[in-house]
Amino acid sequence: MHYHVKLDQFEGPLDLLLHLIHRYEIDIYDIPVAQITEQYMAYIHAMKQLQLDVASEYLVMAATLIEMKSKMLLPKHEETLEDHELFIEEDPREQLMQQLIEYKKFKEAAKQLREREEERALLFTKPPSDLTAYATNGAPLALDVDVYDMLGALAKLLRRKKLQKPLHTKVARQEIPIGRRMEEILQILKNGERMNFYDLFPYDDREQIVVTFLALLELMKRNEIIVEQENNFADLYIRRKGD
């Protein structure tokens, strides 16, 4: 059995250190430098043994840890120092501690974002409808977008979860049977209601419009429907004959 251990299991030396701190229940406010350095180095050696590329950041951190360890080993001359120098002398671990605490916050924040990402993926939205047909007076669209708006539109497109297209429409697109559309129209009118002519054209697709129009003509020819208009320029109404 072969496991593929990825080095990117950890997001960098800070991530690895955080892991060690948790694993060995280390108090971040009082890091035992010798211990953690040893454990960190063990990891680096293991990586090398597995002939994995160890990113330079890991080696830099190794050097920092070793330096820190040696500083900690230096005897403290508290007695001999002037008072004000006492305050200046810093715990060499301070900076690393701050860095780890800071990084940890964002690692947690990333986890929260991941949860939100998953939640959001459960919502399906719909691409904007094409409204160009409604722009009657052809008022030119203003152009006030930037490159990120364009990228955003593309990101949405790539993110869009396409539902499977019905097999029927592909066939229908090529040739919508007029007979079928005639039946549909009769079906719609079966309750004896009058219907606005335009409501029979729910699709913008040109082919669909033509087919519907031809179907209406054919139905008129066969005397199956009546077209009414109350006065000039009023809307046309379609009714089934004999109802």
Place this chain on the structure above:
Amino acid sequence: MNEVAIIEALLFAAGEEGLTYKQLADVLDVEEERVYELIQRAKDMYDADERGIMIVEMAGTLQLATKKQCAPYLQKLVESPTTSSLSQAALETLAIIAYRQPITRAEIEQIRGVKSDKPLQTLLGKALIKEVGRAEGTGRPILYGTTKEFLDYFGLKTLDELPPLPQWDEQEEEREADLFFERLNEQLQEAGEQR
């Protein structure tokens, strides 16, 4: 989960493509007759005054659309100055051309999954894209590319200044892989049938 609600969600997400009775029946795991009943119930629901959308049916495909009476408001929306400038369709199309030029209309439509002649017209009208030649092959379709105005408008010196799109390639790979598996399956089935 209520079946009418599921139908509404499915039709909503399917958008302009719509869905067939059969697809709805498959997803709901019911007979097609049952779907007819449910669609009727949904239609009754959309009849309510408070509803601005309705179900339209064409050649066995169902889809949601806005009610005709709402048209004047949609028109107002389009003409409103607060409405965003370039439509999302045009922006998508522009992005595809920017990253994939030279490209034909058919290729753009392949990526977007919908007809794209209107957004192309808009972009040509704004001189953000232009015809840059003809592709080889049947019909020698027009190839589109971005213009100098495009670069000026977005404040780019060259096209190289566009941010790279890592996820694009990932998706392409996935798609290619899917295609590969589809073909493999077809071949396996064919081989099985021949036996």
Place this chain on the structure above:
Amino acid sequence: MNEVAIIEALLFAAGEEGLTYKQLADVLDVEEERVYELIQRAKDMYDADERGIMIVEMAGTLQLATKKQCAPYLQKLVESPTTSSLSQAALETLAIIAYRQPITRAEIEQIRGVKSDKPLQTLLGKALIKEVGRAEGTGRPILYGTTKEFLDYFGLKTLDELPPLPQWDEQEEEREADLFFERLNEQLQEAGEQR
């Protein structure tokens, strides 16, 4: 025409682009307060069991989206179910930018302790972040911030909706990484045995 119906039609047509309260007020020719009332009425309407869609507020706009409970049914119809999520590196980088914007690459790398140009490219390509200016000082490095698409991607109304930045928690355990160490040990043992 009923105002709630008009709102439904407008939101339906706007799709994932969404509309602001102001846009709706303009089109309906009413005060924004009135739109708040109407949206509340619409939301109540969508609460009904037989509704599969709802109103969500994302990236400063109102949008229609399917209800969460419908997701399993929609997923049955999705062409490519693999929605690529962000890598851990990209997510960490994005979290830093979201909470500390505007921020330079060097500052991000300081916090993460590793080079971060790749995740930055990924995030730019996905339009989740953008350049928002230049910092003072030598080289005038680029400052990054989040985009509208960022809010949309995580379903946030505004940046204020980001949860407060988590604080250090001592009680925590990380099981996953432990698993990693177990595997690493196994490998090392194997490697040792082979020798």
